[in-house]
Amino acid sequence: xxxxxxxxxxxxxxxxxxxxxxxxxxxxxxxxxxxxxxxxxxxxxxxxxxxxxxxxxxxxxxxxxxxxxxxxxxxxxxxxxxxxxxxxxxxxxxxxxxxxxxxxxxxxxxxxxxxxxxxxxxxxxxxxxxxxxxxxxxxxxxxxxxxxxxxxxxxxxxxxxxxxxxxxxxxxxxxxxxxxxxxxxxxxxxxxxxxxxxxxxxxxxxxxxxxxxxxxxxxxxxxxxxxxxxxxxxxxxxxxxxxxxxxxxxxxxxxxxxxx
Amino acid sequence: xxxxxxxxxxxxxxxxxxxxxxxxxxxxxxxxxxxxxxxxxxxxxxxxxxxxxxxxxxxxxxxxxxxxxxxxxxxxxxxxxxxxxxxxxxxxxxxxxxxxxxxxxxxxxxxxxxxxxxxxxxxxxxxxxxxxxxxxxxxxxxxxxxxxxxxxxxxxxxxxxxxxxxxxxxxxxxxxxxxxxxxxxxxxxxxxxxxxxxxxxxxxxxxxxxxxxxxxxxxxxxxxxxxxxxxxxxxxxxxxxxxxxxxxxxxxxxxxxxxxxxxxxxxxxxxxxxxxxxxx
Numbered sequence: 001x002x003x004x005x006x007x008x009x010x011x012x013x014x015x016x017x018x019x020x021x022x023x024x025x026x027x028x029x030x031x032x033x034x035x036x037x038x039x040x041x042x043x044x045x046x047x048x049x050x051x052x053x054x055x056x057x058x059x060x061x062x063x064x065x066x067x068x069x070x071x072x073x074x075x076x077x078x079x080x081x082x083x084x085x086x087x088x089x090x091x092x093x094x095x096x097x098x099x100x101x102x103x104x105x106x107x108x109x110x111x112x113x114x115x116x117x118x119x120x121x122x123x124x125x126x127x128x129x130x131x132x133x134x135x136x137x138x139x140x141x142x143x144x145x146x147x148x149x150x151x152x153x154x155x156x157x158x159x160x161x162x163x164x165x166x167x168x169x170x171x172x173x174x175x176x177x178x179x180x181x182x183x184x185x186x187x188x189x190x191x192x193x194x195x196x197x198x199x200x201x202x203x204x205x206x207x208x209x210x211x212x213x214x215x216x217x218x219x220x221x222x223x224x225x226x227x228x229x230x231x232x233x234x235x236x237x238x239x240x241x242x243x244x245x246x247x248x249x250x251x252x253x254x255x256x257x258x259x260x
Numbered sequence: 261x262x263x264x265x266x267x268x269x270x271x272x273x274x275x276x277x278x279x280x281x282x283x284x285x286x287x288x289x290x291x292x293x294x295x296x297x298x299x300x301x302x303x304x305x306x307x308x309x310x311x312x313x314x315x316x317x318x319x320x321x322x323x324x325x326x327x328x329x330x331x332x333x334x335x336x337x338x339x340x341x342x343x344x345x346x347x348x349x350x351x352x353x354x355x356x357x358x359x360x361x362x363x364x365x366x367x368x369x370x371x372x373x374x375x376x377x378x379x380x381x382x383x384x385x386x387x388x389x390x391x392x393x394x395x396x397x398x399x400x401x402x403x404x405x406x407x408x409x410x411x412x413x414x415x416x417x418x419x420x421x422x423x424x425x426x427x428x429x430x431x432x433x434x435x436x437x438x439x440x441x442x443x444x445x446x447x448x449x450x451x452x453x454x455x456x457x458x459x460x461x462x463x464x465x466x467x468x469x470x471x472x473x474x475x476x477x478x479x480x481x482x483x484x485x486x487x488x489x490x491x492x493x494x495x496x497x498x499x500x501x502x503x504x505x506x507x508x509x510x511x512x513x514x515x516x517x518x519x520x521x522x523x524x525x526x527x528x529x530x531x532x533x534x535x536x537x538x539x540x
Contacts (some may be wrong), residue, residue: 131362134375135347
């Protein structure tokens with residue numbers, strides 16, 4: 001019978017080793033980024049696959065969140081006679097938190113799983129090995145362009161999510177409920193800071209883009225080359241990306257908005 | 261001594277010198293193997309599944325590093341750690357993977373054009389001409405515009421072959437080129453391997469367990485057995501006429517012999533709960 005302490009030690013070592021392996025993988029991809037940037041056509045094709053094809057789910061979700069947010073905030077604020085603050089609350093909620101976080105979670109589900117499955121199946125079909133044997137580095141040819149595309153796409157998607165969310169809130173608050181339109185927009189202009197609020201939201205979404213894309217590529221690359229392996233890898237991508245986004249969001253929020 | 265390198269030619273393209281390899285310390289895949297593959301010849305490595313044939317191919321391609329011994333390609337040591345050297349060597353090699361490993365998001369034409377686009381600065385008209393020539397060599401010029409999902413397994417193998425020879429490599433390695441093919445496709449593939457070898461002057465290394473096809477196209481045959489041992493090697497006729505029981509069993513496809521039909525197990529009487537020789 002194995003000593004529980006030994007088992008714990010073995011598990012700890014395994015976890016540490018996997019972290020080290022992931023760190024080396026991350027550095028390898030970063031080193032391949034300049035090569036990917038030289039062949040920008042590959043990056044553009046991936047921005048289309050990762051970003052453009054995620055647009056529908058991002059825009060639809062943004063609109064729905066905007067509708068619900070306006071409705072809920074109106075009910076809460078009107079009780080205290082603060083309905084004129086609705087535009088501000090909706091805007092800050094979206095650009096600071098909901099835009100980056102919800103877009104990140106949706107991005108992990110839509111683009112992350114697609115990346116993991118694609119890379120995993122390329123590995124299972126020996127396509128990555130074939131590239132290696134053709135003296136072509138798959139990290140530079142396949143992984144780095146997708147990594148750059150993910151980092152570029154995520155902030156753009158998050159901005160679009162927030163923008164469509166604000167428009168959705170406008171439709172519900174102004175057109176349906178009857179909140180004053182001038183008030184709805186002017187309070188945003190006066191109270192929302194471009195750098196502190198919008199800028200930090202964009203920084204957050206870029207960080208989430210790095211997390212989602214890296215996790216997806218790593219899981220795809222390290223997947224066991226079987227149908228079950230690819231299935232587990234896609235699941236791990238969603239779970240790990242989502243948990244990482246939520247954890248990092250808390251840390252970033254604490255760092256960015258700790259002062260009033 | 262079956263592991264002694266044969267005196268095929270003083271001009272060997274690949275030299276494997278006392279190589280031992282295992283993915284971990286508990287299991288040895290290749291055990292102190294020495295081989296030489298002569299330039300311009302077709303050499304087949306035959307053996308049952310799991311005997312280390314594909315591992316040997318990976319060591320030659322530098323995918324893995326040997327635990328002991330050296331692998332040389334054209335006189336240079338294949339060092340899996342030196343990526344630059346490795347990629348320089350690999351530009352002189354072509355590999356046909358077991359199931360083709362074609363890029364499923366590209367057309368047939370683009371698959372063959374892939375190494376040309378990645379490794380050369382050739383103009384588009386030049387790439388087009390080379391791709392069509394290579395596809396013509398494997399009889400698939402007419403399939404150039406097709407998607408990979410539209411071609412059969414046999415055609416996929418031939419497209420992969422056209423891609424493997426796109427850069428006119430000195431060495432072409434074939435990993436199970438006949439696996440899963442019908443008889444016609446198998447004959448076509450075997451004929452192509454021999455013809456391309458002779459026409460291009462390249463060196464061919466075929467990893468397979470299909471005895472008749474390999475015997476018909478090879479200049480030299482190496483027979484490997486489980487545990488990464490070399491059982492025998494020589495001209496195809498020598499192996500076919502061999503009196504060694506292990507060689508005879510493999511080339512004749514006998515189900516039982518030195519390689520046992522049954523996986524090691526407890527006595528059958530013990531598993532079925534009866535005493536040997538007891539009346540029913």
